[in-house]
Amino acid sequence: MEGSAESQPQERRTSWKKDPKAVRENILTIATEEFAAHGLSGANINEIARRTSTSKRMIYYYFGDKEGLYQHVLEGIYSSLRDTEKALNVADLEPVAALRKLTEATFDSHTNNPNFIRLVMIENIHNAEYVKKSAIIPNLNKTIIDKLTDVCLRGKASGVLREDADPLELHWMTSSASFYNVSNRATFSSSFGGRLYTKSGQKRLRKRVVDMVLGAVVIGYDPDSVP
Template sequence: MNESKIKRDPEGTRRRILAAAAEEFANGGLSGARVDQIARRALTNERMLYYYFGSKEQLFTAVLEQSFSCLSEAERQLDLEGLEPVEAITQLAHFIWNYYFEHQDLLRLLNNENLHEARYIKSSARINEMMSPVTSVLASILMRGAEAGVFRADVDPLRFYVTLSALGYYVLSNRYTLAAILGRDFTEPEERVEVLKLSTEMVLCYLRSKPEGS
């Protein structure tokens, strides 16, 4: 693609760079990703990449922002308020597992960002503004469940969300080592169904249990 066409389609060029960078960063991390390879995948050149994003680190931050934006938007599409509490939690658990399974590049990006101690997330005002929109909805579901007598009343929504997310995150982010060590691929269709069923039943059992001394 020649430079004149690139200049006539700045948004298209930017989108291609972000898409190529997301794949490169997910596969090689910030250190392993190559700017020349990103530019090649995006059908542009390194000069245009630096023009739009300034540096490799700023491009990595932009990729993280886009990934979180997509997750936040998907969460906003959830319609859980009209459901009974148990069904709402079940659907949320299924959503989280399926989203992570379908976006495993997000898990790899987060794993790499943890190696950097969240340096680039901390530097992004945009990510800080995109706190999970589902946590406020979750708080409402937990409250409704407690008022109906089907859930315990001492559940912290944010801790619960992190724990719920961790169940799927661990299995998927460690899929290859788990398969190598345990001899079972938990991302195979049958295993996915059973693991999702198990994790959902675990969180529902916790929500239905009564705290000690109650």
């Protein structure tokens, strides 16, 4: 073990030179966990440095300061979620099937990304201060609205969607239920039990969210028409 403490800085410097992109990604991964767990003010840069393969000095080299790191984390997690939505190909689906697929994908992406939910909750505490500063996030959020706009236009033209179907309202409806499902899981299950958070309970809730969205805009929608 003797001399190992001296070798660690040299090993870190070598790893930075060999693969700086991997080091940067490692920092962002750990920082995402820390900010999601403790918030902007509660997260500790020293703890992030301890858990990564780098140092506090290198974190500041890549991201400027703690707020700069938080900004990159926020943009990264929005990018991850929106990239999933962007990859969805619904242009070839008929409007109702396309809307169903987008709604299901939004529910699933929220369920599978609890850190995104926590970070958005933190951002709301800060009155979206860092979202407002970002030049990236507004463009990322535009993708899902564009897809829903296309679905609404095609659905109205074919007579299957109501004329008042609005893409932004549909996104709000889907996101609100999907977000609440994750953000309030601890308090809801503590108050009412965990039945809705079993595998079958989540499958049922997912269908309920789809029924809610499609029922609001699909003319003559029958929730029992699709299992």
